[in-house]
Amino acid sequence: MRALLRSLVEHLASLRLTIVLLVLAIVLVVIATLDQVHLGIWAVQAKYFRSFVVVQQLPGTGVSIPFFPGGYLVGGLLLINLLCAQFLRFRLSWRNVGLHLTHFGIALLLVGELVTGLLSVESHLTLDTGETRNYAEAAFQRELAITDITDPVFDQVWSVPLSRLERREPIALPGCPLTILPIQFFPNANFFMRRDAPNAPASPATLGFGQQVVVQPAAPTYRPNEENAPTAFVEFRGPDGPVGTMLATLAIAQPQTFTAAGRTYAVALRRTRIYFDFSLSLLEFRHDKYPGTEIPRNFSSRVRLRSSDASEDREVRIFMNNPLRHGGYTFYQSGFKNDDRTTILQVVRNPGWLIPYLACVLSGLGLLYHFALSLFAFIKRDRAAVAGGTVPGSPTSPRPATGGAR
Amino acid sequence: MTLLRAPRSIGATIAALILLLTGCREEPVRTYRTSKEPLPPVEPAPAPAAAGALPAGHPPLGTEAMNMPAASAADSIIWAAPDHWAAKPLGAMRRGSFTTRNEHGEADCSIIVLAAAQNPLLENINRWRGQIGLTPISAAQLPAESATLDGAGLSFTTVDLVGPPPAGGAATRILGAILYRGEEAWFFKLTGPDAAVAAEQPAFLDFLRTVRPATP
Numbered sequence: 001m002r003a004l005l006r007s008l009v010e011h012l013a014s015l016r017l018t019i020v021l022l023v024l025a026i027v028l029v030v031i032a033t034l035d036q037v038h039l040g041i042w043a044v045q046a047k048y049f050r051s052f053v054v055v056q057q058l059p060g061t062g063v064s065i066p067f068f069p070g071g072y073l074v075g076g077l078l079l080i081n082l083l084c085a086q087f088l089r090f091r092l093s094w095r096n097v098g099l100h101l102t103h104f105g106i107a108l109l110l111v112g113e114l115v116t117g118l119l120s121v122e123s124h125l126t127l128d129t130g131e132t133r134n135y136a137e138a139a140f141q142r143e144l145a146i147t148d149i150t151d152p153v154f155d156q157v158w159s160v161p162l163s164r165l166e167r168r169e170p171i172a173l174p175g176c177p178l179t180i181l182p183i184q185f186f187p188n189a190n191f192f193m194r195r196d197a198p199n200a201p202a203s204p205a206t207l208g209f210g211q212q213v214v215v216q217p218a219a220p221t222y223r224p225n226e227e228n229a230p231t232a233f234v235e236f237r238g239p240d241g242p243v244g245t246m247l248a249t250l251a252i253a254q255p256q257t258f259t260a261a262g263r264t265y266a267v268a269l270r271r272t273r274i275y276f277d278f279s280l281s282l283l284e285f286r287h288d289k290y291p292g293t294e295i296p297r298n299f300s301s302r303v304r305l306r307s308s309d310a311s312e313d314r315e316v317r318i319f320m321n322n323p324l325r326h327g328g329y330t331f332y333q334s335g336f337k338n339d340d341r342t343t344i345l346q347v348v349r350n351p352g353w354l355i356p357y358l359a360c361v362l363s364g365l366g367l368l369y370h371f372a373l374s375l376f377a378f379i380k381r382d383r384a385a386v387a388g389g390t391v392p393g394s395p396t397s398p399r400p401a402t403g404g405a406r
Numbered sequence: 407m408t409l410l411r412a413p414r415s416i417g418a419t420i421a422a423l424i425l426l427l428t429g430c431r432e433e434p435v436r437t438y439r440t441s442k443e444p445l446p447p448v449e450p451a452p453a454p455a456a457a458g459a460l461p462a463g464h465p466p467l468g469t470e471a472m473n474m475p476a477a478s479a480a481d482s483i484i485w486a487a488p489d490h491w492a493a494k495p496l497g498a499m500r501r502g503s504f505t506t507r508n509e510h511g512e513a514d515c516s517i518i519v520l521a522a523a524q525n526p527l528l529e530n531i532n533r534w535r536g537q538i539g540l541t542p543i544s545a546a547q548l549p550a551e552s553a554t555l556d557g558a559g560l561s562f563t564t565v566d567l568v569g570p571p572p573a574g575g576a577a578t579r580i581l582g583a584i585l586y587r588g589e590e591a592w593f594f595k596l597t598g599p600d601a602a603v604a605a606e607q608p609a610f611l612d613f614l615r616t617v618r619p620a621t622p
Contacts, residue, residue: 037527085454126588126589128482128587128588128619130619131588134440134441135440152442153440153442154439154440154441155439155440155441156437156438156439156441157437157438157439157440158435158436158437159435159436159437159438160435161433161435163432163433164432164433164435171435171437172435173437174435174437175437176437196537201621227523229521229524250521251520251521251524252520252521253519253520253521253524253590254501254519275438275440337586337588338586338587338588339561342588343589
């Protein structure tokens, strides 16, 4: 067992493994770059770099197979390779402290990327002047939200990820008498009013606006300035059987309601919401320009932050390079619209945001120490040579001691 | 190559790791409880409440907001329809629906809200043009084919479209206004026979000027 473990560590510390992994990383970057034409930058990041294994669907079939190691696997093995090599080959001495620090910094950089990829969440908070919200909307994730709005005080929400709708299997809602059966799912779609397309086939919808709308499936778009309109027909089943089928789509913002088992539910397909235990209200958005020109000088949002337990109530000004950090979230001034009456804040939750800074400092200190050590050794040798009456590097100067040993 | 001579158990471990990492992972249904929407709005400059002040959310006295019939409580804008317009039952998509009749015929006014991101201006104007038999226009033609109307703190893009008259019939006209507000795109459309819509144009423009945010 011990021999097996040692063999494993030696293989993992191998320089050949380093080279194989670096080659795999290069190939991964190349094929991901080529596929970016089809998928766009965000989907490529998720498929190739923020995955352990790249999975590809076989053309013409619904079968997906793993075909290449993903960024997490290559990066993770590189990290293990680095750590194993470090512990097997480098001896702990003052001379090697700089190298240890540098390698530890690089390892920390790899860990930081893993933490960011796995745990960071990016979202947006859009606020009109005077509006208050206690949630942000995810940049890329979408959800089918079923909200029990019966209670006058609170709403109970069930958030169904779209990957579950794609599978078209019954979905139970925990603690809810309803079950959802996805009938159809389209990653993107266009819409027509039924009166404008009188020959269109009948709609599967029996509830809500879906009865008056014709859905035309569309190819997903990956252009950065366009957004897909994921669309689904879902059947709701209560304890007494089917309640009805509804069209849910990101293209139509208004939630639709229906009643089942004595409760009223609102249904909407929307950007996945991330709720805070505090709220933000936009008091004022400013779009300052240089006097006499239309050149923007500054964008800023004056917001009021209130915690849900009323322990905090204060005003904050968010502007470029001066984000608000609160509750583990960072709010950056990201954009504006609606004739300067609406602000868009980018909301980032990244528990590992400090790791890259720490990694760079450690690597920098390590390199500084190592180079300083080499420099001092060189100066010392230089002085010794001068004191001995020889000029270092000249044809007459003695060779280093190691040379004489051969 | 040393790596390829690794014991079988190492290969098996790596294969198992890959299978584990690519195995089926079903995303769970999340459930949570939230406060009722929308959350109470704030005033940009909060002032101490005067004696006898109206409760929060109460429409101001002496304005048409008192008998605002139109949008549901969830809508972010409100409006006041002209007195001679008759409200119609709301369809599944309509947030407001009216009909008006004059000596030239009957015109229909619809108010619809859709997601702004999926409903660009030009595409929707061309959709309206297609409905009355007009050819689409390009982005370069848009400024000449549309106008801007500033209402009660809101800015609309308006179009006045008249289709080709069918054989023996009257041309159809659309007076349309599009308002982008936050993530919503609001569509106000008055449609009907050319002369009937033309007679209602002043009322329609006055109607647009009453549209304003539901929360001040």
